[in-house]
Amino acid sequence: MSPEDIEKLLEDGLTLYGYGKTDDAIILWRKVLEIDPDNQKAIDYIQSAGYTGEQKAAEVHRVTTKDAEFININYIRDLLKSRRFELAYEFLEHLVEKDYSSNRQIMAYISLVKAQLIKIYNEELYNFKKVPKLNIKEQDIVKYNLDKSDGYIISMIDGYSSMEEIMQTISTVDRFELMKRFYKLTKLGITGF
Amino acid sequence: MGKTIGIDLGTTNSCVATTIGGKPFVIPSSTGNRLIPSYFAITQDEKTLIGVRAKRQSITNPKNTIFAAKRIIGRRYDSREVKIAKDKLPYEVVAGPHGDARVKCGGKIMSIPEVSAAILLEAKKVAEGFLENSIEGACITVPAYFNENQRQATIDAAEIAGLKVLRIINEPTASALAYGQKRGKKNELIAIYDLGGGTFDISILELGEGVYEVLSTAGNTYLGGEDIDNRIINSVLEDFKKTHNINLKDDVMAMQRLKDAVERAKIELSTQTEATISLPFLTETSHGAIHYNTVITRNKVEDLMIDLIDQTIQTCKNALEGAGLKKDDIDEVILVGGQTRAPLVIKKVVEFFGKQPNRGINPDEVVAEGAAIHAYNIGSPLPSNILVDITALSLGIQTKGGAFTEIIPQNTPVPITKTRKFTTTYDNQDAVRISVYQGNEKMANDNELLGEFVLGGIRLAKKGEPNIEVGFDMNSEGILKVTAKDADLGTEQTVTLEAKSRLSEEEIREMKDKMSSLEVELKEQ
Structure with missing residues (x-):
């Protein structure tokens, strides 16, 4: 499978996630991990989508999470649970401005929230x-x-x-x-x- | 059987018409627009835009929006016209493989006929969509002053767009045809005053029963409605600077809105004495958003444009002189081009010609209407009008010291055959290079090079002794045949001139394939 095919699986997963099909999205991202076990994007997406069964993702989470970020991540998760996606996106943008742009998990959350918002915009704006x-x-x-x-x-x-x-x-x-x-x-x- | 159409391929706007029962009919787009802005663009996400949408992002995407391609079509990259255009155009003009001018758009190099083909494709799409029929062929108009290279490049553009060219006709001739259909069968001398978005042309024609003869033509390729828009914009920018101490020139979104608003206001001022420009949230500072509201008066705009209109009147004088006529000889004045709706233009034309212009035609549409009539006439079994055109530019050859020696002068009716004698410049010269140029400048290099060939086998003699006859034969289609002959020996060389900067057949085929893909893309949009 070429790097382009892997990228497509990742993108397709995001699209599915945007349409609320989290399980289907995770199947695609796991497929990526089968081919490329260290694919960081797939790990981050699976983890950010709230899937806890992925051993690799959990490990990465333990290693990279700092206290402050952990608080932020929990706040984002709360916003997502209550489906306040716009607020979550604003908060994530704020984090990026505050120099968290190197944090892979925050960047993965941005992709996920964006996908969710695009789904809402598409639905409500025909x-x-x-x-x-x-x-x-x-x-x-x-x-x-x-x-x-x-x-x-x-x-x-x-x-x-x-x-x-x-x-x-x-x-x-x-x-x-x-x-x-x-x-x-x-x-x-x-x-x- | 498909329908025939007429296309006015303009510098700033194009228009497509057909005939219904022999009468011209301008075809509106699906959105009701009767004009297609001659704009082509490629967006950041590689979408192709043509017409209104391309125009509406021209300032925010200046490097990838091609407009006024007509100014450089069929021109050599090193020509004076391209040098002038390069200074005025925001997009990149580069040299093509045949020494032709090309443009860079969306990271790709495109030939100018390709850009014009996209506009023609849009016109074809509009026509096919409206008529629910395929297009059998088209008459396309060009300015009377277009040289052979420019005409050929326009034909290439049509071929790339998949359009069969029935005839290339001059814009004033097309206008006269549309006017002629509405007039009685009397003999008339008419003046066609054409002030479009980017250019000004004045042509004097004699209309007889079924015969339309162009007597003279003159113009300014850098004078049009857009110059007036720019003056209004600059005046608004000054006002904005005075009020808010902000220079809006670098704010592309604000400039795009301003350009659109000024264009609308100018049109409003044709019928009203003042127009309001209201642009909420035009720009912002650290203190917040700035809204811009102003009232522009017709008087103010007329002050800004009066010298430009005076220049057009001076050109009218030159055209009358060229035709050997006085202004009182003119029976009718026809106004062409959207800018002629401005009351100041009408006032100046009335003052100069001493009569009211004809009000029976739509200045934006008359050229396309005339082209549609001509396209219909070509396919009609009935006898059609005879169009007698002229050479808007002189034709000649390069002689000693790089001078341009005229063989067929400007404003000569075609078809025409003319011969002139030349000789050698040094002793025992056995060959001469014949470089054919078209233009009105004194030095050959300042004119357009149409082609070159060598006449060999000249009788060996002292300089000035051999008799070399150079003959120019131009047919009514504007195709030029040049003959060079050693009159003493009878050695002869004849060539039919083709544009040196012309695209190769293979290039045209490739571009045609690309255009077919674009056609599919546009249909899906």
Whole structure:
């Protein structure tokens, strides 16, 4: 199996995880470990997904976990249990800013939470295939707590381009960030369909 | 049987039309747009965008968005035009394997016909989608001043896009055809004032019964609506700097929004005396978001553009002189190009020609309409209009000291055959190189090189004695045949000139395959 195939199994696992199919995701990641027993991503994903039966993962966890991180990890697990994924993502981003970016488990959690959020965004925003419209008067936009990236996204709403098509034309903002912003604008009632 | 279409392949916008019952009909896209911005882009995630969507990210993705490809199509990389364009374009222009100009987009090197092919592909897609029919062939328009290389490159673009070219026709001729269909059968002299997004052209035509003859043409390839937009943008940037002490130029998202808003405001000012620009959350500082609101007046915009419009009027004078006419001789003035909707343009045209322009045609669509009419006429058993075109640029050869010696002057009706005598420059010279150029500059190298060949076996004699006849024969399709003959010995060499920078057949085939894959990708989008 080529490194590309392994990478694909890891990615497919993330997609399945994003759709709530944790067991199926773990099957794929374990397949990776069968071929490459030291694959750190697979170990981290299995561990972060809460699967305790994996001997290798548990070992890694014991070796790398420091006290402070352990507290953080527990807090993230609590957030995930209560399905507060957006808050979990914000907290994880905060940890990355605080120099935890070298912590593999935190990075694995980011991938997992991202996958979960993408699943939610896809479900609630019709896989981004719908054409968004502005639900409020243009002069009322300034009443909201937005930033220039939000302002830019709003300016791209033209009445015939779908969210997916709009996202394709915005190269200055990362795709996940765009999805998040579309979700926020919809939740705030600024945009609708 | 498939339908025929006409395509106005513009510098900033393109338009596609067909005929229904012999009458022209502009085809809207599935989103209702009647114009296709001539923009091509490759995004960060390697998606290809054409038209409106490519344009709407042109400032945020400047290196990978190709626009105004028409300015450099069929040009040599080392030509003066490419040098000028390179300074003005945000994307990278590089030298191609045939000395042609190419562009870098999405990490790939693309030929200009390939970029234009993508726009033509979009036009074809719009037409096929609307007509629910395959396209049998197309008439494509080019500016009257396009040289042979540029025309050939446009034909190559159509071939890459999988379009059969029925005819390449000049834009003013197409406009005249569309106008002609709506007029009575009288003889008329008309002026076509075409101010588009990137270029200005004025053409004088004589319309007889079924005969359309171009008498003269002149223009400015760097004067158009976008120059006016840029002036408005600069004025807004100054105002923003004054109010907020922020230079917005480096903020690509803000600049993209500003460009879109200015374009909309300018269109609004064609019918209203003021327009509001409202851009919430345009930018931000450490103190928070900045919203921008301003009112632009028509008077202010007219002050910003008046010198540009005056330049077009000066060019109109030159075109009339070229045709040997006075402005009173003109029976009708036709306005072409979106920018001619500006009241100041209409006012200046009325002042100069002393008459109101014809209001019966849509300036954005008339060129495509004319091309569609011509495409229909080609396939029709009925007698069609005869189009008499002219050479918008002089044709000649390079002579002593690199000078350009004219053989067919500018504004000569085609078909035409002309011969001129030359001689040798040194004793016992047995061969001469004939370098054929097209252009209006005095030095050959400042014009476009069309081709070169050598006439050998010249009678050995003192310099200046041999008689070498160089003949130019241009047919109504604009194909040039050049003959060089030693009149004393009868030795003759004839070549049909093909663009030196032309793509090879193999390259065209490869690009066509790539374009077919893109066509599938676009259909899936």
